Structures are given as structure tokens and as C-alpha cells.
Amino acid sequence: MTQRNRPVVIEMENPAPEGPDRAPAVPEPGGLPEGRAMQGVVALGARPASRLGRFFWASASALVGFMASVAAWRFVESLLAAHPLLGWIAATLVGLFVLAAALVALREWTAYARLARLDRVHRAALDAAASGDIGAAGRVVDRLVALYANHPETAWGRERLAERRGELVDGDALLAFAETELMAPLDRAARAEIEAAARRVAVITAIVPLALADVATALMANLRMIRRIAEIYGGRAGTFGSWRLLRTVLTHLVATGAVAVGDDLIHSVAGGGLLSKLSRRFGEGVVNGALTARVGVAAIEVCRPLPFAALQKPRVTNLVSRALAGLFGTGKATTPEDPDPR
Numbered sequence: 001m002t003q004r005n006r007p008v009v010i011e012m013e014n015p016a017p018e019g020p021d022r023a024p025a026v027p028e029p030g031g032l033p034e035g036r037a038m039q040g041v042v043a044l045g046a047r048p049a050s051r052l053g054r055f056f057w058a059s060a061s062a063l064v065g066f067m068a069s070v071a072a073w074r075f076v077e078s079l080l081a082a083h084p085l086l087g088w089i090a091a092t093l094v095g096l097f098v099l100a101a102a103l104v105a106l107r108e109w110t111a112y113a114r115l116a117r118l119d120r121v122h123r124a125a126l127d128a129a130a131s132g133d134i135g136a137a138g139r140v141v142d143r144l145v146a147l148y149a150n151h152p153e154t155a156w157g158r159e160r161l162a163e164r165r166g167e168l169v170d171g172d173a174l175l176a177f178a179e180t181e182l183m184a185p186l187d188r189a190a191r192a193e194i195e196a197a198a199r200r201v202a203v204i205t206a207i208v209p210l211a212l213a214d215v216a217t218a219l220m221a222n223l224r225m226i227r228r229i230a231e232i233y234g235g236r237a238g239t240f241g242s243w244r245l246l247r248t249v250l251t252h253l254v255a256t257g258a259v260a261v262g263d264d265l266i267h268s269v270a271g272g273g274l275l276s277k278l279s280r281r282f283g284e285g286v287v288n289g290a291l292t293a294r295v296g297v298a299a300i301e302v303c304r305p306l307p308f309a310a311l312q313k314p315r316v317t318n319l320v321s322r323a324l325a326g327l328f329g330t331g332k333a334t335t336p337e338d339p340d341p342r
Helices: 036-046 051-082 083-133 133-145 152-167 172-207 212-234 237-257 265-272 280-303 316-323
Strands: none
Touching: 036 152, 051 083, 083 133, 083 172, 083 237, 133 152, 133 172, 172 280, 172 316, 212 237, 212 280, 237 265, 237 280, 280 316
16 A cells, blocks of 8 residues: 655754844855955065165165255255355255254164164073073173163062062073063053054954055054054164064064964954854954954064063954954953953
């Protein structure tokens, strides 16, 4: 006997939503946000300069400077011959310009020297930590105390270090104590700069629809952040020094592969399914802010005179969560009772 044909009922694991307001969001075309503004900044800043290009720009600058100098000299000479009073005014103005240029060059040289000083202290600290020599560690601490003698935020740490320095007979312990007392307030200030820059880049790249405009904004924000981080740690980079420091930081990021936007960054920053609830533009802003935080952490590693040992290196997820708390619905604001996230 054959069984009658009856309708077949198929139970679905995920029932259909009761209304259109409960339907899942339609994914944006093009996949997850990539942070194209910051990717463009990294590609622009970390591009290796060829020797031919450096030779071309150096020769072009020398030629233009020489032509301008000859033209200014002839202008002043002819004006002195025709109108002596006006000629002396022109000569005075040219002299003031040369003096200003010399002062700018001196400031840039001083900025390079301060950055080189931080690098020398960093290398000496690495050597002292590797050898464990108390004498080498003491010399590093002396250089740190001299470096931050005029920083009011390290005054309490310098007093503590002077009081308890004689109790420490191990090189590693002395470096760890110096890092805890001297670097902690500077690290907090550097983290604040990173959070402010990440917030600024995230908001602007989420609002500005023009590709070149958001790349330029992200570039300027990152340049200002790196310059401020260098000043916090005693670098005080000048105009040309800031660009060189930016190239150093971005090259370090490219070499370590830290600028690649992977699923770990997306989920850690956006909380998994958050980007599916926001527009792609806001998702781009969040990822650009996260990449800015990565640049800031790399800048701390480059500018910090002591390597991270006793203190923990700042985490990108904590920085972005604090920076973007309340902006795009991401993260959790840190209350004064919360511990200081590292």
C-alpha cells in the first residue's frame, strides 16, 4: 500500500524575523573597512627614497638657492648704486632673512641632536640590561635624570630614585626602578596624545568624504602626534626632524607588519559585529583611529629612552577603546576608579 502524499514541514534553525526592524543589516559592499586613509599615509611616509631622487632634490635645492642668492646680491648692489638709502634698507632686510635662516637651521640641528641623544640613551640601556652591570645601569640612570631635570612631572620620581638608589645593587633592578619612577608619568602623557590623535583621525575620516582630504588630515594628525610624543620624552623634533621621525616610525611599522588590517584588529576594535550595524564610512573611521594608535605605540617605542621592561607597553585595543568611547558606540569609558590600562 502506498502512503499518501503529504506536505513536508522543514524546521529552520534560525527563524525569520518578525518584522523588518528586526531583520539583520545588509552588509556593505566591498567587505570590511580597511582604513584606506591611514594605509595611504603609511604608503606615503614609508616609501623608500632612492639615491637618484635624493641627489636630484639636493642638486635642485642647491641650484635654486645659488640663483636666489646671486639675484638678491645683484638687486641690492644695483639698488645701492641707484638709491643708496633704499639699497641699505634692502641689505638690512636680506641680512635679517639670513639671520632668521641661520636660527632655523640651528633649531633643526638642536632637534636632531636631542633625538640622537634619546637614541644613545636607548642603546646604552639595552647594553646595560644585557650585561647586568650595575655601573652601566647607573650611568644610564644618571643620563636619564639629567635628561628630565627640567620636567616637573618627573620631579617626584627623581626624588624617589635619589632616596632609594643606594638600596639597589643589581643593574636590572635599578633600571626597572628608574623606568617605573621616571617613565610612568611620561607614558601616561604619551597615551593621552595617542588617544586624542586616534579620536581626531577617526572622526574626520568618518565625516570627510574626499579621499585626498582624509589622507592629508590623517597625515597631519599623525605628524603632530609623533612630534608631541618626541617632545614628551625629551626629543623636541623640529620641522624636518618631525618628517624624518615620521618616516622612521612608519618604516618600523611596515618592517614589522603592524599596519596590516586583519580580522584581529577589526574584532578587537569594533567588538565583533559592531561594524555590521554601522555604515562603512564610520567603520573606516574606527579602523583609521586604530591604525593611528598603532603608529603612536610605534612612536613611543622609537622615542622612549628606556625599553619596556618593568612597565607594560600600551595596547592598541585599550587606547582605541578609551579614545572612541561614546563616539561610534565603541569601547567603554574609563572612570577614575578604573585601573590605568596599559
